[in-house]
Amino acid sequence: VTILQAVIDGILTGGVYALMAAGLTLTFGVMQVINVAQGVLVVTGAYLSYELATRFSIDPFLGLLVTVPALFLLGLLIEFVLIRRLRQLSVFNFVVMAILATYAVSVITEGVLDMIFGSGEVEIQAPYVDKSFVWLGMHLPEIYVYGFLLAAGLLAALSLMLYRTRFGRCVRAAEQNRVSARLVGIPVQRVSTIVFGIGVAVTAAGGMVFGATNAFNGDSGADLISRLLTIVILGGLGSMGGALAGAVVLLVVENVVAVVWSPLWAPLVFSVVLIGVLLARPNGLLGKATAQ
Amino acid sequence: MRRRRIRITAVATCVLLALSQAACGGSSGGTSSGSILVGADLSLSGDFATEGVPYARGYDMWTSYVNSHGGLLGRQVQMDILSDASNQPEVTTNYQDLISVKHAQLLFGPVSTLFTVPAAREALRFGYALVEGAGGGPVVFSSGLTNVFDTGLPIAGTVVPFAKYLASLPASVRPKSAAYVTENDPFDEPETDGAEPVMAAAGIKTVYSNSFPQEVADYSPIADAVAATHAQVVILGAGDLSVLSPFIHAWIQDGYNPEALYTANGATPPQFLPAIGGATNGNGVVTSGSWFPQYDNAISKAFVSTYLKKYGGSENNIDPSVAEGYSVGEVMQAAVEATHSLTQSKIIAWLHAGHAIQTVLGPVSFNKLGENTSASAFLFQWQQGQYLAVQPAQAGVSGIQFPKPNWGSS
Numbered sequence: 001v002t003i004l005q006a007v008i009d010g011i012l013t014g015g016v017y018a019l020m021a022a023g024l025t026l027t028f029g030v031m032q033v034i035n036v037a038q039g040v041l042v043v044t045g046a047y048l049s050y051e052l053a054t055r056f057s058i059d060p061f062l063g064l065l066v067t068v069p070a071l072f073l074l075g076l077l078i079e080f081v082l083i084r085r086l087r088q089l090s091v092f093n094f095v096v097m098a099i100l101a102t103y104a105v106s107v108i109t110e111g112v113l114d115m116i117f118g119s120g121e122v123e124i125q126a127p128y129v130d131k132s133f134v135w136l137g138m139h140l141p142e143i144y145v146y147g148f149l150l151a152a153g154l155l156a157a158l159s160l161m162l163y164r165t166r167f168g169r170c171v172r173a174a175e176q177n178r179v180s181a182r183l184v185g186i187p188v189q190r191v192s193t194i195v196f197g198i199g200v201a202v203t204a205a206g207g208m209v210f211g212a213t214n215a216f217n218g219d220s221g222a223d224l225i226s227r228l229l230t231i232v233i234l235g236g237l238g239s240m241g242g243a244l245a246g247a248v249v250l251l252v253v254e255n256v257v258a259v260v261w262s263p264l265w266a267p268l269v270f271s272v273v274l275i276g277v278l279l280a281r282p283n284g285l286l287g288k289a290t291a292q
Numbered sequence: 293m294r295r296r297r298i299r300i301t302a303v304a305t306c307v308l309l310a311l312s313q314a315a316c317g318g319s320s321g322g323t324s325s326g327s328i329l330v331g332a333d334l335s336l337s338g339d340f341a342t343e344g345v346p347y348a349r350g351y352d353m354w355t356s357y358v359n360s361h362g363g364l365l366g367r368q369v370q371m372d373i374l375s376d377a378s379n380q381p382e383v384t385t386n387y388q389d390l391i392s393v394k395h396a397q398l399l400f401g402p403v404s405t406l407f408t409v410p411a412a413r414e415a416l417r418f419g420y421a422l423v424e425g426a427g428g429g430p431v432v433f434s435s436g437l438t439n440v441f442d443t444g445l446p447i448a449g450t451v452v453p454f455a456k457y458l459a460s461l462p463a464s465v466r467p468k469s470a471a472y473v474t475e476n477d478p479f480d481e482p483e484t485d486g487a488e489p490v491m492a493a494a495g496i497k498t499v500y501s502n503s504f505p506q507e508v509a510d511y512s513p514i515a516d517a518v519a520a521t522h523a524q525v526v527i528l529g530a531g532d533l534s535v536l537s538p539f540i541h542a543w544i545q546d547g548y549n550p551e552a553l554y555t556a557n558g559a560t561p562p563q564f565l566p567a568i569g570g571a572t573n574g575n576g577v578v579t580s581g582s583w584f585p586q587y588d589n590a591i592s593k594a595f596v597s598t599y600l601k602k603y604g605g606s607e608n609n610i611d612p613s614v615a616e617g618y619s620v621g622e623v624m625q626a627a628v629e630a631t632h633s634l635t636q637s638k639i640i641a642w643l644h645a646g647h648a649i650q651t652v653l654g655p656v657s658f659n660k661l662g663e664n665t666s667a668s669a670f671l672f673q674w675q676q677g678q679y680l681a682v683q684p685a686q687a688g689v690s691g692i693q694f695p696k697p698n699w700g701s702s
Binding site: 002017267 | 336337338339341342344345346378476502503504505507508509510512513514516517520532533534536537538541542544545546547562563566567568569570573611699700
């Protein structure tokens, strides 16, 4: 039962991590922007949900109606102020400078969060945070179940948007070849801006669940980003399904090793799995061969 | 030829004068007003900021206090705190900067055992004393550092008094099983070491014992594994609240309530109760430390009063790290005033001599290793939303509550 519980914990928690990593993989896939501010943006989403819950008693899931649009606007702002201006550089320089620019966003945002909220750790409270469903003798935390369902729903919606809508076709065209897409009349710049906004908006949902399951402060994003990058590399840069697959593999492997062997060995064993996957599939579990 | 030689001599003289001028500026501590520059490195962002930021407040409070009481040796004190952003290599760079560039005359330490060792090494290279309050791990005192002085409680075995309490319970109520789970770092492991032998000798069987790395993606499987053992006692070496909180949430979700729960860190006010869902979830949780706001000590009472005047709030919202930081200043002040000097060798010799210094944390005195041999060691337990010192016995406090109430109940 303990091993099965560890597997289920890994799947549920993996959903939450996939939610946090989805924006990262989306912005890379379409824009070749490795947004290293993703971790601190997750924490920003967590703080927004925390404020709504503590000041206005708004349920964290309901609060997403406010926090998702708020972070969408923040994403548009970051793209407009910083990322867009780097487009005149060569592709290589753009990728490098975008990393530096988003790192600057990360440092500035972290400083602002520290100034506003201080260094003390907080956690989002809701009536279901400490409750669980009992199934086959196992306890499934309600917050993780709801978080996983939210992740599955949002990732499915993003996939539908990408593969079943006109806007999605534009996004995929821009992802495959920006110049050709522009030549056939796709407003590539506008598409990129909206995609970046969506990528940041999704982190509001991930941040909410992260903040309801972990004590956090402005600096918690620094710990998250390395894990999120690992997830999108394992899953395949640019792949929504890959984000989910990568997150679930990371969490399940680490959880099972922690229970069967020792928590101390979990990161090492996962690293071996990661190297093995990348040797067999250099583009990640579900990454496309065209991914850069 | 002669004119050229004169010109060269004149230029060389000017250069020498300029250099000597710069050197003179340096020896005055880099301050133009004759004040004493105190340099410190703290983690004002990153993982250790939860401790570094209140420490900075403690350093600043001491600076305000000493300046409002005539200064140090009649000179005002200027505090210069550099942030290492919780990044170990930055610690060394910052102390090099403080010593070589800013010419700080006194040095205060960083937070964390992890950072204290490189800080003290760098200070030692220049012959400086390093007084600190948050580097109490055994590695600090076993590294051959002759210049480090830790005002805090040496952390090795701080759990032992609680283990002894459990072992001393009558056999009919004494727990039968215990789980030991600890974060793998130089601070938390020593803190929880020593509990197992004491409890095992009293017949409390070890049913789980494991370490886990820092920054685990998901603590649930470890917490679930502990819950599955139904251990009656849990000794948890949590590094901070971000580690402690997921364990508590997982145990509440699992419906598992140990009869006794000790945590190395993370259970201090003011963040603990709000993070874990309120006072009723905190009831019975035990931790250890060297200070609490109700500490019956005249200096501590004055400190609390000053703090509340300056920052507002209630005394239960004072982070103990502020008091620890303040004590660093008090110890350095005592050494400087006793030796009437800023000479580092004299300060080090005086501190090593074992003089008793009265501080906000109570009496402080150091052995040859720099450990505080007079440190007050308290066991704290959350009871009805109050952070109470339950051992040694305090007036008006009924002692350790055992067994711990169930989660969500009083």
